[in-house]
Amino acid sequence: MYVAVKGGEAAIDNAHAWLASERRGDTDVAELSIAQIREQLSLAVNRVMAEGSLYDPDLAALAIKQARGDLIEAIFLIRAYRTTLPRFGLSNAIETADMACDRRISATFKDLPGGQVLGPTFDYTHRLLDFALAAEGGERPEVATRPADPAPMPHVTGFLNRDDLIEQEPVGDDTPSDLTREPLEFPATRALRLQSLSRGDEGFVLSMAYSTQRGYGRNHPFVGELRVGTVAVEMDIPELGFAVEIGEVQVTECETVNQFAGSKTEKPKFTRGYGLCFGHTERKAISMALVDRALRWKELGEDNVGAPAQDEEFVLSHSDNIQASGFLEHIKLPHYVDFQSELELVRKLRAEVERSQTAPTQEAAE
Amino acid sequence: MTQSGQYNFAYLDEQTKRMIRRALLKGLAIPGYQVPFASREMPMPYGWGTGGVQVTAACLVPEDCLKVIDQGADDTTNAVSIRKFFQRTAGVDVTEQTTASTVIQTRHRIPETPLREGQILVYQVPIPEPLRFIEPRETETRKMHALAEYGLMHVKLYEDIARHGAISTAYAYPVSVEGRYVMDPSPIPKFDNPKMEMAGIQLFGAGREQRIYALPPYTRVVSLDFEDYPFDPMRAEHPCDMCGAEDTYLDEVIIDDAGGRMFVCSDTDHCTARRAAGHRGRLAATEDAA
Numbered sequence: 072m073y074v075a076v077k078g079g080e081a082a083i084d085n086a087h088a089w090l091a092s093e094r095r096g097d098t099d100v101a102e103l104s105i106a107q108i109r110e111q112l113s114l115a116v117n118r119v120m121a122e123g124s125l126y127d128p129d130l131a132a133l134a135i136k137q138a139r140g141d142l143i144e145a146i147f148l149i150r151a152y153r154t155t156l157p158r159f160g161l162s163n164a165i166e167t168a169d170m171a172c173d174r175r176i177s178a179t180f181k182d183l184p185g186g187q188v189l190g191p192t193f194d195y196t197h198r199l200l201d202f203a204l205a206a207e208g209g210e211r212p213e214v215a216t217r218p219a220d221p222a223p224m225p226h227v228t229g230f231l232n233r234d235d236l237i238e239q240e241p242v243g244d245d246t247p248s249d250l251t252r253e254p255l256e257f258p259a260t261r262a263l264r265l266q267s268l269s270r271g272d273e274g275f276v277l278s279m280a281y282s283t284q285r286g287y288g289r290n291h292p293f294v295g296e297l298r299v300g301t302v303a304v305e306m307d308i309p310e311l312g313f314a315v316e317i318g319e320v321q322v323t324e325c326e327t328v329n330q331f332a333g334s335k336t337e338k339p340k341f342t343r344g345y346g347l348c349f350g351h352t353e354r355k356a357i358s359m360a361l362v363d364r365a366l367r368w369k370e371l372g373e374d375n376v377g378a379p380a381q382d383e384e385f386v387l388s389h390s391d392n393i394q395a396s397g398f399l400e401h402i403k404l405p406h407y408v409d410f411q412s413e414l415e416l417v418r419k420l421r422a423e424v425e426r427s428q429t430a431p432t433q434e435a436a437e
Numbered sequence: 438m439t440q441s442g443q444y445n446f447a448y449l450d451e452q453t454k455r456m457i458r459r460a461l462l463k464g465l466a467i468p469g470y471q472v473p474f475a476s477r478e479m480p481m482p483y484g485w486g487t488g489g490v491q492v493t494a495a496c497l498v499p500e501d502c503l504k505v506i507d508q509g510a511d512d513t514t515n516a517v518s519i520r521k522f523f524q525r526t527a528g529v530d531v532t533e534q535t536t537a538s539t540v541i542q543t544r545h546r547i548p549e550t551p552l553r554e555g556q557i558l559v560y561q562v563p564i565p566e567p568l569r570f571i572e573p574r575e576t577e578t579r580k581m582h583a584l585a586e587y588g589l590m591h592v593k594l595y596e597d598i599a600r601h602g603a604i605s606t607a608y609a610y611p612v613s614v615e616g617r618y619v620m621d622p623s624p625i626p627k628f629d630n631p632k633m634e635m636a637g638i639q640l641f642g643a644g645r646e647q648r649i650y651a652l653p654p655y656t657r658v659v660s661l662d663f664e665d666y667p668f669d670p671m672r673a674e675h676p677c678d679m680c681g682a683e684d685t686y687l688d689e690v691i692i693d694d695a696g697g698r699m700f701v702c703s704d705t706d707h708c709t710a711r712r713a714a715g716h717r718g719r720l721a722a723t724e725d726a727a
Contacts, residue, residue: 079512079513079514079516079517080512080517082514083514083517083518150478151478151480153478154477154478155444155450157450251475251477254473254474254475254476254647254648255647257575257576258576384574384575384576388575393478393482393483394483394645396482397482397484397485397645398483398563398645399484400482400484401483401484401485402484404484404485404507404515404544405507405508405514405515406508406545406624407508407688408508408509408545408546408608408625408626408686408703409545409607409608409609411626411686411688411689411703412607412608412626412627412628412671413607413608414689415607415671415672415673416605416607416671419603419671420601420603420605423602423603424602
């Protein structure tokens with residue numbers, strides 16, 4: 072007999088309890104601590120911070136634990152928490168030229184001031200499962216160290232700039248707008264595009280960037296420089312009248328040197344793409360730089376070849392994984408009222424087709 | 438601060454609510470126009486009603502009595518979840534009775550009981566742009582609205598008739614508001630479209646798409662059609678098997694694996710009230726006995 076979907080409330084409570092139990096898993100296995108996630112799954116933590124737009128490794132680790140390792144779910148938890156935080160003010164722009172680099176490489180020069188610093192990278196590892204890791208109780212390996220080099224590590228694009236071989240980036244003091252505080256409207260400024268890409272889904276930005284490499288809006292990128300390290304965050308304190316360092320964040324910055332542009336009146340010079348993300352997230356930062364460059368076709372006077380990565384509205388409207396997964400997954404919510412209306416419509420249309428098919432034969436019989 | 442003490446009344450901070458109220462007032466001043474607003478990231482997913490939740494949060498006052506429905510029912514899981522959210526964060530009274538409520542948040546239905554003046558109906562909207570499936574670009578559709586250039590929509594409806602013999606839109610059926618803006622009524626069945634000319638205030642929130650729009654009371658809302666193919670608010674041709682109503686929107690419920698089915702009001706409050714008043718449908722007796 073008719074059973075109404077009563078008991079939704081009890082079902083939800085039970086589902087939540089089961090979920091919490093599944094999250095914990097087998098109690099014979101020790102529970103994960105936040106510190107373990109923060110220290111040993113740091114690249115997951117970095118992704119959650121980058122796409123969650125909130126720099127807090129402990130909260131990101133908590134979100135990963137709560138989300139059972141589903142990083143998009145963890146990013147969602149961080150975003151929802153971030154919305155509730157009061158805003159005290161704006162920091163000054165971080166100075167990535169002063170970064171304490173853990174890693175800094177340039178693909179465009181063999182060597183350069185500050186040197187090539189490989190840092191902790193997977194790049195030249197052989198992807199062979201290390202079964203020794205399966206055994207617990209491993210010691211932390213000794214790492215060769217040397218005293219920090221106080222010499223500055225200037226940006227590669229600065230060298231090209233000196234010879235006017237690359238486009239100058241305009242300098243501005245304007246506070247860029249914030250797409251988490253104002254509705255995104257098109258055309259968007261480059262600053263807004265960069266914000267959107269920086270918190271966009273890594274997979275989406277990666278695929279968009281990859282598509283440009285395969286010819287859908289190719290822009291001939293070289294990794295001028297990729298640097299990962301720690302920068303100071305400073306904030307002007309009005310009462311003091313000067314800027315105070317309020318903390319440090321790890322960021323990944325990628326500057327690409329791209330396809331040159333020029334004309335009869337202007338000498339050819341290289342153009343740039345830019346990527347910057349929280350944490351050690353270099354796949355994302357490089358992807359971001361390529362997509363940033365692809366989106367700049369208009370200001371650089373290039374052709375729109377109709378490539379997806381050139382389409383600002385397409386890229387920015389679909390880069391956010393919280394929006395995308397929410398809207399995608401909402402189709403599992405009840406839609407039976409709409410489905411019923413479609414059912415009735417299809418039945419009506421079918422009845423009309425049947426009527427029109429039977430009508431002429433009747434006439435013929437008559 | 439509410440009982441939980443952690444969040445502001447109705448979750449959102451006052452500045453955010455103020456920003457939303459401004460968008461709502463603008464929407465009410467220009468009925469059917471989509472007002473961009475700085476939608477916040479809510480603690481429920483986009484697609485679950487974040488737009489409606491933000492609009493409700495901006496409207497609620499402590500004296501309000503809230504009703505939340507999804508598919509016309511108060512006890513569907515997402516309706517339960519949203520109602521619980523506001524009970525926890527705003528501590529307002531809640532009800533399942535349309536007549537007892539002051540604010541109703543809905544997904545996919547308009548209650549059968551006509552709203553009275555002073556009541557607010559908040560719709561959850563997935564895609565606020567009625568032209569979106571004709572033109573995917575927001576930059577283009579905004580222009581089309583600005584110029585009231587709705588020819589493409591009529592062509593689409595005409596093509597439906599040419600291909601299927603009828604306008605093949607069954608829900609989210611586009612409407613014209615006061616002869617100016619073409620508006621998406623949210624995915625309500627077209628059966629509900631005529632109810633949109635009502636005494637209550639209708640507010641529409643699309644969180645992910647960052648749009649708010651509104652209809653003041655007694656606004657003229659006309660479903661798009663042609664003279665020779667007039668709008669047809671379709672429903673299943675059955676009376677409700679529980680309360681016998683012949684003028685309500687019905688859900689079709691499959692009751693066995695031999696093609697057996699029953700039809701029952703999708704508006705659970707309306708159906709319950711009718712049965713309490715003694716109305717009985719075809720299968721109500723067996724239900725009562727059970």
